[in-house]
Amino acid sequence: MKTSVVSNEQSNGSIWAVALRSSLLLIVVCGIVYPLVSTGLAQLIFPSQANGSMVKDSSGNVVGSELIGQSFKDPSFFQGRVSSIDNDAAGSGSNNYAPSNPELLKRVQESVAQWKKENPEVPFSQVPVDLITNSGSGLDPHISPASALAQVSRISALRTISQDQLKALVTKYTEGRDLGVFGEERVNVLKLNLALTELSK
Amino acid sequence: MEILQMIIVIAVLLLLVKPVGTYLFHIFSNEPNRTDRVFGKIENVFYKIIGLKNRSSMGWKKYVFSMIITNIVLVAVSYIILRLMGGLPGNPNKIGNMEATLSFNTVISFMTNTNLQHYSGESGMSYFGQMAVITMMMFTSAASGLVVAIAFIRGITRRGEGLGNFFEDFIKAHVRLYLPIAVLVTLVLVGLQVPQTLSPTAVVHSLSGVEQQIPMGPIASLESIKHLGTNGGGFFGVNSAHPFENPRPITNVIEILSMWTISAALPYTFGLFARNKKQGWIIFTAMMTLFIAFLCLTYFSEKAGNPVINQLGMDSSIGSMEGKEVRFGVAQSALFTTVTTAATTGSVDNMHDTLTPLGGLAPLAEMMLNVVFGGKGVGFVNMMMYAILGVFICGLMVGRTPEFLGRKIEGREMKLIAIAILAHPFIILVPTAISFMTHLGTDALTNPTYHGLSQSLYEYTSSAANNGSGFEGLADNTTFWNVSTGLVMLFGRYISIIALMGVAGSLASKKLVPETIGTFRTDNKLFAGILIGTVLLIGALTFLPVIVLGPVAEFLTLK
Structure with missing residues (x-):
């Protein structure tokens, strides 16, 4: 050749x-x-945008980035998704549990038990699955609107704010699909909780 | 709405194929055209700097030799940078030097366009490393792959004039394609909130009063070329699932189209080179048919969810959300997963390890076939290899000498193609088997039983296909995994490139056979069917047993 x-x-x-x-x-x-x-x-x-979309509270202190989820253990806050790294943004990641992994079921059952303890009055069949599953990044800043609404009665009782007020707040902070079609409707938990602290003052 | 958004993305892709394919043709046909006025001067400066005095066309051996030499130099320089980056400037977060086998794995991974990552960007790579090694290699490896595909196309469509000049093609790919589009996509991404800064990690007091560290860096400039060059290596460990790499559904769509368009346009470019657009569209159709089948498999499996979790009784109508982000949901996740493993990018916007068994089977199968669009270089070229094989099998069945594009297919080409086809399963299945014979391999598995097999299998399939995604639970930053996947990536990239360039060189030197009424046509629907059939037949013969042991067994036992 x-x-x-x-x-x-x-x-x-x-x-x-x-x-x-x-x-x-x-x-x-x-x-x-x-x-x-x-x-x-x-x-x-x-x-x-180039510097991380930081958000400030009403007194001007930077409290985080609107894109990076935070951990809210206090039940009087809206809670975000399960994070195996506890929203520690210095790393990122999840358990990477396969659907067949018994550890996955164990972790989910623990989250379910915790949820039922804190939200006894919410029918379990109305709790969306995104609340008790680990996000991909471990830093997911969002939950679905249904997941926010499911937490309203708990927060209303703990903060003595009316459920209607809280529902209106959730609706206000619900972001639509991008361009009306891409992705899913979602609520930014950090922004919602910032507004919640304002409301409680 | 979920299905509609996937259809819209595919429709936009279809609209982009023709203009992008035509642009690629203008760049590499080397005939004078309008783009010369903008880019010609820059290229001439670049040719002077690199000392390229002679831009004559090269034979296939010289072309491949030039590419490999350039790759070797880039690998050597990058290795040195990674080993020394702790003391180099551009390191505000004080990250140390990278360990030797991890550096070996990383430079091979990025040079071969695989982007398998055994390090985590936020803790293991300085900003200088992210720019001068990772971002740089995302350009050069993509350009290396693309120009090989172009040279292959020239070889099978033109006669006797060599395959082109590697260095000229290489510079042109950067100047006319990757750099300008990358700057544009970078700015769009920054506008949509992807950070681009040289400031160090931010430390904030979160709303609940704890300290939170927020790493940032030059993310957008890496993100754009990561997808345009079908590279896939993330700035952060979780890649495009990280809200800084991929903050919104619309950035997800932009990233999908960035990685998909050039690969999908190559068949059209091929049609222009072959002066037979229909031939290009037939190849495209075969790829798209396979793609849609795999997309459906992933989407419907994920939408159905994980039965183990569904039976707990909560509202799981949105589908399986373990390892997924709320902003993407099932539709944008399934689409991203199917595109990233089709275009051999390997970035992920959800964790593939957590996919339902059949949802995870689709990306695995796409990498095993390695022909559904494919990344720069190997993907399209592999499909052509199956096209020639399909022609050969049909020729045998009707008892005449097989021809493809007017050239006789003979023993020499078939031997080279057999090498390329057999190498792929060999470098997947043998290392997977070895990893189960030693605790060095099995210790890394983090999920039990069938899924553990899938984890190891996925890692080597991803390496061999130069994809780079992973079932990321795998604890793979050990000497065993760094070295073994490093070697698989090397073989996966260069064996098929050398064999197929050999085919192109051989075909380029053949006499054209005049087309007669008895010529077997390769530009009609029948041939698209034959092509899909050949791909599936070979794929099933080689991989079905291991797929049954991994994902299928997991699916059947999951209750």
């Missing part, structure tokens, strides 16, 4: 040289110039 009968072939020596020089060029262009130029443009055009 003679396929390489092309004239003016580069010698193998010069291929090494060109390969080395193109590698160095691309390390500089793709590895340094591109991310730095992107950072510059991003900081210029979208400073808030």
